Amino acid sequence: MAPPASRTTVFAARRIVTMNPRQPFATHVAVRDGRILGVGDLGSLAAYGPHDLDDRFADQVLMPGLVEGHCHLKEGGMWDMPYLGWFDRRDPDGTVWPGLRTMEAVVARVAEAAADLADADAPLICWGFDPIYFGGQRMTVEHLDRAGEARAVVIGHANGHLMNVNSAALRMAGITRDTDVEGVVKFPDGPKAGEPTGELQEPAAMFLIVRHVGDTGVLAPVTVAGVRSFARLACREGVTTATDLVNKLTDRDLAVLGEALADEGCAVRIAPAFQAFHGTHGAAAGAERVATLRGRSTDKLRLGLVKMMLDGSIQGFSARLRWPGYHNGAPNGIWVTAPAQYEADFETYHRAGLTIHTHTNGDEASVVAIDAIERVLARAPRPGHRHTLQHGQMIDAPLFRRMASLGLSANLFANHIWHWGDQHAEVTMGPDRAARLNACASALAHGVPLAIHSDAPVTPLSPLHVAWCAVNRVTPKGRVLGETERLTVEQALHAVTLGAAWTLGLDGEVGSIEPGKRADFCVLEEDPLAVDPMALKDVRVWGTVFGGAVHRASAA
Amino acid sequence: MSAPPSPSPRPLPMTVVGGFLGSGKTTLVSHWLREAGGQRIAVLVNDFGDLDIDAGLIAAVGSDVITLSNGCVCCQIGDDLAAALIAVLSAPAPFDAVVVEASGVSDPGRIAQYARADPALTPDGVIVLLDAATARRDAADPLLADTMLRQLGSADLLVVNKTDEVDAAEDARLDAWIAEAAPGVPTLRTTQARVPLAIISRLAPWDGGSVPHDAAPGPHRHDHAPAGDPRHGDVFESWSCRPARRFAVADLRDWFAGGLPGLLRLKGWVQAPDDGWIEVQFMGRRGTARPSSPPPGGEPAIVAIGIGGRLPRESLERAFEHS
Numbered sequence: 034m035a036p037p038a039s040r041t042t043v044f045a046a047r048r049i050v051t052m053n054p055r056q057p058f059a060t061h062v063a064v065r066d067g068r069i070l071g072v073g074d075l076g077s078l079a080a081y082g083p084h085d086l087d088d089r090f091a092d093q094v095l096m097p098g099l100v101e102g103h104c105h106l107k108e109g110g111m112w113d114m115p116y117l118g119w120f121d122r123r124d125p126d127g128t129v130w131p132g133l134r135t136m137e138a139v140v141a142r143v144a145e146a147a148a149d150l151a152d153a154d155a156p157l158i159c160w161g162f163d164p165i166y167f168g169g170q171r172m173t174v175e176h177l178d179r180a181g182e183a184r185a186v187v188i189g190h191a192n193g194h195l196m197n198v199n200s201a202a203l204r205m206a207g208i209t210r211d212t213d214v215e216g217v218v219k220f221p222d223g224p225k226a227g228e229p230t231g232e233l234q235e236p237a238a239m240f241l242i243v244r245h246v247g248d249t250g251v252l253a254p255v256t257v258a259g260v261r262s263f264a265r266l267a268c269r270e271g272v273t274t275a276t277d278l279v280n281k282l283t284d285r286d287l288a289v290l291g292e293a294l295a296d297e298g299c300a301v302r303i304a305p306a307f308q309a310f311h312g313t314h315g316a317a318a319g320a321e322r323v324a325t326l327r328g329r330s331t332d333k334l335r336l337g338l339v340k341m342m343l344d345g346s347i348q349g350f351s352a353r354l355r356w357p358g359y360h361n362g363a364p365n366g367i368w369v370t371a372p373a374q375y376e377a378d379f380e381t382y383h384r385a386g387l388t389i390h391t392h393t394n395g396d397e398a399s400v401v402a403i404d405a406i407e408r409v410l411a412r413a414p415r416p417g418h419r420h421t422l423q424h425g426q427m428i429d430a431p432l433f434r435r436m437a438s439l440g441l442s443a444n445l446f447a448n449h450i451w452h453w454g455d456q457h458a459e460v461t462m463g464p465d466r467a468a469r470l471n472a473c474a475s476a477l478a479h480g481v482p483l484a485i486h487s488d489a490p491v492t493p494l495s496p497l498h499v500a501w502c503a504v505n506r507v508t509p510k511g512r513v514l515g516e517t518e519r520l521t522v523e524q525a526l527h528a529v530t531l532g533a534a535w536t537l538g539l540d541g542e543v544g545s546i547e548p549g550k551r552a553d554f555c556v557l558e559e560d561p562l563a564v565d566p567m568a569l570k571d572v573r574v575w576g577t578v579f580g581g582a583v584h585r586a587s588a589a
Numbered sequence: 590m591s592a593p594p595s596p597s598p599r600p601l602p603m604t605v606v607g608g609f610l611g612s613g614k615t616t617l618v619s620h621w622l623r624e625a626g627g628q629r630i631a632v633l634v635n636d637f638g639d640l641d642i643d644a645g646l647i648a649a650v651g652s653d654v655i656t657l658s659n660g661c662v663c664c665q666i667g668d669d670l671a672a673a674l675i676a677v678l679s680a681p682a683p684f685d686a687v688v689v690e691a692s693g694v695s696d697p698g699r700i701a702q703y704a705r706a707d708p709a710l711t712p713d714g715v716i717v718l719l720d721a722a723t724a725r726r727d728a729a730d731p732l733l734a735d736t737m738l739r740q741l742g743s744a745d746l747l748v749v750n751k752t753d754e755v756d757a758a759e760d761a762r763l764d765a766w767i768a769e770a771a772p773g774v775p776t777l778r779t780t781q782a783r784v785p786l787a788i789i790s791r792l793a794p795w796d797g798g799s800v801p802h803d804a805a806p807g808p809h810r811h812d813h814a815p816a817g818d819p820r821h822g823d824v825f826e827s828w829s830c831r832p833a834r835r836f837a838v839a840d841l842r843d844w845f846a847g848g849l850p851g852l853l854r855l856k857g858w859v860q861a862p863d864d865g866w867i868e869v870q871f872m873g874r875r876g877t878a879r880p881s882s883p884p885p886g887g888e889p890a891i892v893a894i895g896i897g898g899r900l901p902r903e904s905l906e907r908a909f910e911h912s
Contacts, residue, residue, distance in 0.1 A: 207708055214706040237702030240671050312636025365735055368694040371610055372732055
């Protein structure tokens with residue numbers, strides 16, 4: 034029996050999309066103590082006794098709170114800096130930053146941001162610059178000096194491998210025509226021939242700047258304010274459960290998460306994954322650490338996931354590919370972890386009873402992971418391991434069949450189809466292989482549990498946008514990449530709810546609206562199953578219900 | 590804006606040690622830490638796991654830093670080499686050199702780029718270790734072959750380790766394979782990752798015979814019996830002199846550029862025409878000549894080290910002894 038103080042609230046909605054196949058639709062959901070008591074209509078819920086009727090969602094559609102199975106809390110912290118991307122993007126305050134489609138538009142926004150900065154000497158750091166649709170035009174100091182000459186301006190590229198800086202930043206870092214290192218690009222001709230253009234490629238060249246302005250990348254530690262910003266963004270996107278898919282889980286990291294999540298306004302469950310790409314001897318201590326931390330999980334902080342990493346990224350030409358390799362002839366990518374080391378460390382974490390999420394972008398990396406996991410499972414079978422390949426962008430049908438036989442899940446990077454799809458068709462993969470990029474339909478056809486993701490802040494946090502990508506598979510230039518790999522809207526919504534929850538071991542708790550689960554809902558203004566599939570990404574999010582408490586996006 | 594770091598008067602020499610897992614990288618840097626001979630070396634490793642340091646030499650152990658009683662430190666890189674290098678460069682008491690152990694799959698040449706990029710650092714060579722017993726097998730693995738070739742291509746000096754674990758026939762096959770896979774890369778052979786520190790460090794003296802400080806300027810040849818254990822590894826010889834004449838930086842650079850097969854390390858100071866000094870350094874296949882402050886002893890001195898019998902003596906004599 035519930036304690037006497039517990040009250041039952043019945044939420045009435047235009048429609049409830051439950052993701053529970055026994056009862057796919059409903060109009061009312063009863064909530065008590067933060068959990069779902071019953072689902073049906075007002076009449077059927079009378080069985081649960083007296084209740085308060087809350088009909089504020091009479092015009093809205095409820096779905097299970099969306100689950101983002103591969104993102105980084107850093108998405109919240111990025112918004113301390115001006116955004117310069119080609120794609121429209123919403124910040125935690127709800128402001129949509131329109132995509133910048135020309136170099137002039139980029140320069141104008143940088144100039145505006147420079148003028149807004151109170152401290153005249155502070156460096157201006159911007160993120161998300163994405164010139165791949167600028168027809169080969171490169172940014173140089175000539176652009177950025179127009180935006181600001183006195184202070185250092187540093188522009189990070191969306192792909193994470195490049196930056197552009199202005200002349201003041203070159204001076205700050207002592208980069209001159211005499212700086213003789215790969216990656217410091219120089220003007221080939223013209224009046225400035227031999228002078229640095231301000232474009233810095235790869236870590237050694239970028240180090241000269243990082244020394245002065247600090248690391249602002251995805252792996253920089255999160256702060257309490259950053260987690261809160263992330264939670265506000267999550268509310269705007271209907272997300273109630275999210276990963277932080279690389280976290281060192283130091284005592285400091287846990288204190289930051291604990292402090293931020295103690296705030297009731299921080300309406301998101303976080304499942305951080307321990308950074309298990311470390312030195313050659315870290316696995317035993319790492320596994321012990323995560324196994325111990327698992328016992329410290331709370332309603333909102335779910336510990337126990339492990340993240341490993343095998344290769345780099347396709348658009349950065351650092352992913353490991355099988356024959357015939359990169360379409361443009363670039364050499365094969367790199368191993369972040371040696372295959373033998375991966376297998377040994379995987380086995381250590383696996384034997385500790387933990388669930389391991391492995392970054393494999395290229396298909397050679399996916400093969401290495403599948404081969405290694407097959408051997409580990411033969412040596413140490415373990416039911417219900419839920420190991421998952423993350424990104425898995427080039428996995429094909431034979432590999433999906435092997436994954437199914439091993440009980441592996443796939444969390445595919447469907448947002449890539451939109452964000453880099455044209456580059457994949459033209460430069461990295463060529464037209465044939467680009468058609469099987471993030472082959473969502475093949476995964477399901479061969480029985481692999483499927484989630485799809487944003488990898489925010491690499492692409493924006495928005496499961497409905499990810500679902501839209503998986504359903505339509507269109508690119509900015511109007512290509513359709515692999516029509517037969519399209520998901521139905523129902524399949525895509527499953528992938529961003531129960532599908533993702535499965536990979537996190539939380540499908541018994543979240544991901545559908547059915548009795549006993551947490552009362553986590555995504556509140557939508559339109560019915561995602563009724564709109565034109567091409568409009569799925571435009572379905573407006575009113576906010577969320579989190580453990581029965583209502584959070585309106587516009588108030589977040 | 591943060592103040593630019595004050596340029597250190599002498600850039601910090603940086604050595605990168607690469608090679609596959611198990612090739613002996615950590616063993617090599619452990620020797621270096623133990624035998625630093627008064628130099629304050631910062632060694633950045635992937636992991637403390639394989640580090641072999643006597644407990645008696647350890648002054649303090651932190652989660653990511655081990656401080657040694659001889660003034661050296663060893664730091665775990667974690668996933669952030671940039672942060673580790675910044676910590677070394679901004680240490681309150683400056684270091685004499687930094688040694689970076691690359692991960693088994695990374696390209697040490699890319700790490701060496703940091704030393705070429707940053708004026709506070711100067712490259713002191715990329716050393717790549719090969720496990721004699723497993724190198725050819727790894728190179729035949731299609732998953733690893735390109736990674737290994739990239740490492741070999743980045744090497745200034747190739748150290749074939751664990752030569753006691755292969756027989757003569759395999760040794761010959763290994764030789765032939767290296768000649769093909771890494772043409773022109775100076776190679777030495779050893780066991781237990783033992784390499785004379787004077788070869789891999791610009792700072793370490795050649796204990797087979799340093800130039801005597803009381804010698805008057807002028808040509809002095811000092812030939813030494815090859816050092817090393819002839820059973821398992823290469824033996825080395827040295828050549829040294831006190832060049833009396835003056836040199837131009839450009840001439841020295843041209844001399845290096847001409848190629849010096851057989852020379853593994855050359856170090857020292859010579860006088861410039863304007864009474865200034867030039868520091869001369871060569872390791873493996875790269876040499877530098879740069880204006881410098883006066884040398885410690887105040888005298889010009891050059892030491893060259895090579896594998897026994899292969900030191901290019903004539904070229905050395907022509908360059909440094911002829912007026």
